[in-house]
Amino acid sequence: MSRLSRLVPQFIIATAVLHFAYAVAAPNSWLPMLRDGLFDTVRGQSDVIAAERHGDLWFLITGIGLLALGTMAQQAVRQVGRLPVQVGSYLLAMxxxxxxxxxxxxAVLVIALGVLAVIAARPSRAGAAAPAA
Structure with a gap:
């Protein structure tokens, strides 16, 4: 198991935490939405307020997705010993x-994480079979 395979899931989880922190720290979205009853509180507002709330909502949802991807990648590394290439593919697509x-x-950070994940997913040379003579 490479060090990069262990680090990439941690980087993904850290990125998820940053998304949560940004979404929760947004001063003009969550408390007013809670006061408005939360349900359907993005629509029906002024364009500026709706845009802020919409952005904060997607930061939160993306944080959940990144957390899921990071923790599943971490589990895969523990069980299989390497990162699945799909992790890098999903990050590159996102x-x-x-x-x-x-x-x-x-987005550039997510692309960089995707590239690192693809590199980490490559089979190690030490684990590759020796070429036939």
């Missing part, structure tokens, strides 16, 4: 779509 839609965002 980051690329986010970058195309909103280039000035944290």
């Amino acid at each position: 980051g690329t779509i986010a970058f195309v839609v909103e280039p000035v965002s944290g």
